[in-house]
Amino acid sequence: MTLSRSAHVDTFARDSLPPAHLWPTLEFTIPDVLYPERLNAAVELLDRTIDELGADRTAILLADGTIWSYGELRRRADQFAQVLTEDLGLVPGNRVLLRMLNGPWTVACWLGALRAGMIVVTTMVAWKARELRPIAERVQPRVAIVDRRGVEDAEIAFAEMHTPPAIVVAGGDDDELVRACDSKRGVFDPVGTAADDVALLGATSGTTGVPKITMHFHRDILANADTFARHVLHLTADDVSASTAPLAFTFGLGGNVVFPLRTGGAMVLVERATPIELAKLIEPLGITVLYTAPTGYRSIIKEGLAGELRRLRIGVAAGEHLTISTFEAVEAASGLRLINGIGATEMLHVFISASGDDIRPGATGRAVPGYRATILDDDGRELGAGEPGRLAVIGPTGCRYLDDERQSVYVHGGWNITGDTFVQDEDGYFTFQARNDSMIVTAGYNVGAPEVEEVVLSHDDVLECAVIGCLDPERGMIVAAFVVPREGIAPSDALTADILDHVKAHLAVYKCPRRIDYLTELPRNPSGKVQHFILRERAAAALDLAVSDTQGA
Incomplete structure (x- = not known):
């Protein structure tokens, strides 16, 4: 492995790459992913599209009718690049942390940082200080652009850092970000980064509660667009895309920003988009491509908005398992055949999927062109x-954790091991079986069970706690907590409410349990380890009983 000459003055990222022998195998087997040595992803996404289709083309649509053209987006991105370099003194390779909701300025900052040769770290405004702090400590940002509604937690998170980042507040009556950008001409000469210069640092929802930081190159940003978006979704310049996922998640970043810009299309941005909210915007804004979790499509149908889904050209369901029942319910109600897919933060986006006549309900799909996948046993064979085992994948993107010994857990023999059990049929279709770890995938969000357990255990009235993913007929999977109260404390609705308030004060809302069951003791094996499978069986039995009671009624 030989890396190109880096454009980074700050060598933090290159210095933090995993050792070469722990890298996954990278393959560039289709012409679409053969990139030149010097490559700036933001230049490819903006300048190339403008050169081909014009600066007046619509890039961003907002619910209130506001439109940003490609030219306006580039001007704003270049203004931000000027602020970073001229006002804040940043140099290529410095990290810029974004703590912003979905919006045009978020996109402009993301692109502007890349154009200036910086490394972007996107984070959720919903994260509390305890969730943000370990990420900031790991990536050591020089600057943080923070939505005004997330400033307090950001200040707490950064307070104990040896070198806390400068905070620029975005939004509100006195918008520091916009004021600073308005003082610039918006003309900036993009940095000639290497294709393998790190562009993004993305945090995973780790099962240990300690976030892993994934490292993605400039070429990686384009690779998922040039594989999944081009060969499976077949996106065009006429498509208008919308996603419920935050841009802090690579699923949302790809579908709502990278894919449209790469193909000359437009994106619809809503700060906290719900499936229902986006469904109501399909007709007025001309949305043709929707990305949301399977449960999102079910909620749209239940709200009587199946007619809006009929207007879509493409519906992508990812972030959690798409069941046959959900696929068939959506197709029966709207005629829309959902495109299933599995991706990972480590791989940046979707690498197994199928569309059109290639869709097989119940199966996730086949390896996306440019990728190959297989099933491995525990020994790597x-x-x-028809034999279930560990899903493994190789392609033009791959796992690289920032200075993390867990690199050797995700990568084996050159394969990226996703942590999922799948089975492959003779035609190359992969079907999901289960997660292999304590990750809970709920409504498109990844939740690490140990992180939730730690917070529940910090409640004064909780003696023990175990958290699992529990099947739910409405949401597919929910976070469920089994709690042993301390001596003298009786289970009650008041205790449940107090525990939930405690969790919400320390974790993002999507990580909070939707169900709390009380036990006198947790099931354990002879060595003292909690037997989570018994809790899953108990939860499944309770679900079966509830379904039976409903059917009997």
Whole structure:
């Protein structure tokens, strides 16, 4: 492995890459992913599109009818690049942390930082200080652009850092970000970064509660657009895309920003988009491509908005398992055949999927062109058709954790091991079986069970706690907590409410349990380890009983 000459003055990222022998195998097997040595992803996404389709083309649509053209987006991005370099003194390779909701300025900052040769770290405004702090400590940002509604937690998170980042507040009556950008001409000469210069640092929802930081190159940003978006979704310049996922998640970043810009299309941005809210915007804004979790499509149908789905050209369901029942319910109600897919923060976006006549309900799909996948046993041997095992994938993107010994857990023998159990059939279709770890995938969000357990355990009235993913007929999967109260404390609705308030004060709302069951003791094996499978069986039995009671009624 030989890296290109870096444009980064600050060598933090290159210095933090995993050792070469722990890298996954990278393959560039289709012409679309053969990139030149010097490559700036933001230049490719903006300048190339403007050169081909014009600066007046619509790039961003807002619910109130506001439109940003490609030319306006580039001008704003370049203004931000000027602020970073001229006012804040940043140099290529410095990290810029974004703590912003979905909006045009978020996109402008993301692109502007890349154009200036910086490394972007996107984070959720919903994260509390305890969630943000370890990420900031790991990536050491020089500057943080923070939505005014997230400033307090950001200040707490940064307070104990040896070198806390400068905070620029975005939004509100006195918008520091816009005021600073308005003082610039918006003309900036983009940095000639290497294709393998790190562009993004993305945090995963780790099962240990300690976030892993994934490292993505400039070429990686384009690779998912040039594989999944081009060969499976077949996006065009006429498409208008919308996603419920925050731009802090790579699923939302790809579908709502990178893919439209790469193909000359437009994006619809809503700060906290719900499936229902986006469904109501399909007709007025001309949305043709929607990305949301399977449960999102179910909620749209239940709200009587199936007619809006009929207007879509593409519906992508990812972030959690798409069941046959959900696929069939959406198709029956709207005629829309949902495109299933599995991706990972480590891989940046979707690498197994199928569309059109290639869709097989119940199966996730086949390896996206440019990727190859297989099923491995516990010893790393490839299994045959019909044998369940560990899903493994190789392609033009791959896992690289920032200075993290867990690199050797995700990568084995060159393969990226996703942590999922799948089975492959003789035609190359992959079907999901289960997660292999304590990750809970709920409504498109990844939740690490140990992180939730730690917070529940910090409640004064909780003696023990175990958190699992529990099947739910409405949401697919929910976070469920089994709690042993301390001596003298009786289970009650008041205790449940107090525990939930405690969790919400320390974690993002999507990580909070939607169900709390009380036990006198947790099931444990002879060595003292909690037997989570018994809790899952108990939850499944309770669900079966509830369904039976409903059907009997």
